[in-house]
Amino acid sequence: MRYALGLLTLCVLATISIFIGVIDLTQEIDALAVILVSRIPRTLAVIIAGSGLAIAGSIMQMLVRNRFVEPMTAGTGQGAALGILLAVLVFPDASVIAKMVIASLAALCASFIFLAIVRKIPPTQPLLVPLVGLIYGGLIGAAVTFIAYQADLLQYLDVWLNGEFSGVLQGRYELLWIAAAVALFSYFIADQFSILGMGEAISVNLGLNYQQVMAMGLLTVSIVSALTVVTVGAIPFVGLVVPNIVSRLYGDNLRNTLPLMAIWGAGAVLVSDILGRLLRYPFEIPAGTMFGILGTLLFLYLLYAPQRHISDPR
Amino acid sequence: MSNRTIMIGLAFTALASAVAFMTLGVKAPWSFVLPFRGEKLAALMLVAVAVSTSTVLFQTITFNRILTPAIMGFDALYILLMTSAVFFFGGQGLLHFPPMAVFVITSIALSLAGLGLFGTLLRRSGVDLLRMVLTGIIFGVLFRSLTSFLQRMIDPNEFSVIQVVSYARFNSIDTEILWVALPVTLVALMAVWRLHRRLDVIALGDAMAANLGETSQRLQLQVLFLVGLLVSVSTAFVGPVVFLGLLIASLTHVLLRSPYHRVLLPAAGLVSITVLVGGQTILERVLSYGTPLAVVIDVIGGVVFLVLVIRGMSK
Numbered sequence: 001m002r003y004a005l006g007l008l009t010l011c012v013l014a015t016i017s018i019f020i021g022v023i024d025l026t027q028e029i030d031a032l033a034v035i036l037v038s039r040i041p042r043t044l045a046v047i048i049a050g051s052g053l054a055i056a057g058s059i060m061q062m063l064v065r066n067r068f069v070e071p072m073t074a075g076t077g078q079g080a081a082l083g084i085l086l087a088v089l090v091f092p093d094a095s096v097i098a099k100m101v102i103a104s105l106a107a108l109c110a111s112f113i114f115l116a117i118v119r120k121i122p123p124t125q126p127l128l129v130p131l132v133g134l135i136y137g138g139l140i141g142a143a144v145t146f147i148a149y150q151a152d153l154l155q156y157l158d159v160w161l162n163g164e165f166s167g168v169l170q171g172r173y174e175l176l177w178i179a180a181a182v183a184l185f186s187y188f189i190a191d192q193f194s195i196l197g198m199g200e201a202i203s204v205n206l207g208l209n210y211q212q213v214m215a216m217g218l219l220t221v222s223i224v225s226a227l228t229v230v231t232v233g234a235i236p237f238v239g240l241v242v243p244n245i246v247s248r249l250y251g252d253n254l255r256n257t258l259p260l261m262a263i264w265g266a267g268a269v270l271v272s273d274i275l276g277r278l279l280r281y282p283f284e285i286p287a288g289t290m291f292g293i294l295g296t297l298l299f300l301y302l303l304y305a306p307q308r309h310i311s312d313p314r
Numbered sequence: 315m316s317n318r319t320i321m322i323g324l325a326f327t328a329l330a331s332a333v334a335f336m337t338l339g340v341k342a343p344w345s346f347v348l349p350f351r352g353e354k355l356a357a358l359m360l361v362a363v364a365v366s367t368s369t370v371l372f373q374t375i376t377f378n379r380i381l382t383p384a385i386m387g388f389d390a391l392y393i394l395l396m397t398s399a400v401f402f403f404g405g406q407g408l409l410h411f412p413p414m415a416v417f418v419i420t421s422i423a424l425s426l427a428g429l430g431l432f433g434t435l436l437r438r439s440g441v442d443l444l445r446m447v448l449t450g451i452i453f454g455v456l457f458r459s460l461t462s463f464l465q466r467m468i469d470p471n472e473f474s475v476i477q478v479v480s481y482a483r484f485n486s487i488d489t490e491i492l493w494v495a496l497p498v499t500l501v502a503l504m505a506v507w508r509l510h511r512r513l514d515v516i517a518l519g520d521a522m523a524a525n526l527g528e529t530s531q532r533l534q535l536q537v538l539f540l541v542g543l544l545v546s547v548s549t550a551f552v553g554p555v556v557f558l559g560l561l562i563a564s565l566t567h568v569l570l571r572s573p574y575h576r577v578l579l580p581a582a583g584l585v586s587i588t589v590l591v592g593g594q595t596i597l598e599r600v601l602s603y604g605t606p607l608a609v610v611i612d613v614i615g616g617v618v619f620l621v622l623v624i625r626g627m628s629k
Binding site: 068117120121127128130131132134135136138139142143145146149236237279280283284285286289290292293296297299300303 | 445447448449451452453455456458459460462463466467556606609610612613616617619620623624
């Protein structure tokens, strides 16, 4: 039931998204081509990016055992931007796939270092983790800006750091399907991530190969983030707000909630993108900016609202 | 070393950076260079003192050494207010006002908005420092998103009016508002100076201050208002620099172990002048980098912040 309702909403939103645009489909002779080349790829890109980011966020929250972190603000996204920037500077002739690999590796390194820092933080200070994450992400971001400024690449940087979908066309977003595949794969080991979220001692006690699952989680988060950053740009707070809301409503068993997070994440970004296209028609406001407003307000609510959880007695 | 020696040393380094800024790498006739650079130097020094004073004040009224107005999103709020003004009145409409009026009105608006937003926040969660810092940073993101949202809604021609304030910059300082910002800063600084003994008292904590006959809350709000004025001065000149204030305040506390604002405020000002003017001279004249000083300061300040937070919390 809860899947059906979510999927139905998502379908409605996707249909709206396909029929919104500067070109009036009823006047256009080649309406089908417009839909196939521009509208459908754009809608698909929004759905993949939104669901991928929500899934990556929830996995990252299990890895660091903290509800207030997500890859786009805790260094992974900025690491990916750093990687792709270096790839463009050092190997300008490399293929797109090679650049992607470099970006993913840089994202992986950035998340690994974040994890190492988080381990030094005493568990009695849960809010310190997101704080350190935000500053850490900001630091990498500043370093990226510094390099881009020196190399005269600031314009590119804007593309990677601000998520928006106006440039998505058939043939320009297909890399995102790799992210979709990786996110889908994570569903099959979702229960292992749930156990990981209980901590190392319990994980080992339950017979989990802790290091291996940890590595797989990091890899998933890094690849999904890197692909999103490079194809459509970073969209902050999706990976934070969506998992928190879903877990408050439906609990923490990732095997059950991961599909819901994907649906809600896709829906949230789709709403931002549709709003961004409509508010200043025929111009566009980036989906990242729209979600920046919605997401921060929701985050403040989560931070100050009483912590009620599905498992609490009501 | 005694505080007096350190103060003299700081005054010397500040003076040396100012002299270096004025005289290094001169290629044009002095009659042109001196007034040209003089204006920039004056603006930089104004910014330096505004940032250091607002940070020290903010740290005093919040009883901690990690929070600064910039970290709590004050700078971003200033830019949001500027952008909203252009959005609602139009860039052309805004140009009809004298820049002085625009600046003064925005500063006062910032002070009032800061009072409303942070005044309640400071009183509400009092103890939970981390939650407050997190809230401040999120506010910063929210203000920046709202700003870029409004910027997209604005006519591109009018956008150029605010484009200048949205980015941190030190090498191209707009000296037009110097003559407006100067009296505002001086008045604010004088007001702060008159309060310095009372600031020493509220720094002791609410209970002690009440015991000594000081009503902390009212003074806190007054100080918050002054902080708003000073932040608008610095943001109007150089844009948002998140970690500058933190870097300066931390350096000052490392150099001087004095709880007295009579010592702290001037010392922080001198440190700030040294960092800003000296840093700008080194970056621009010696290394001839095009990179804005703000980026460098934010990287160094960010590291200081991380170290301070982690060390403070794991005690």
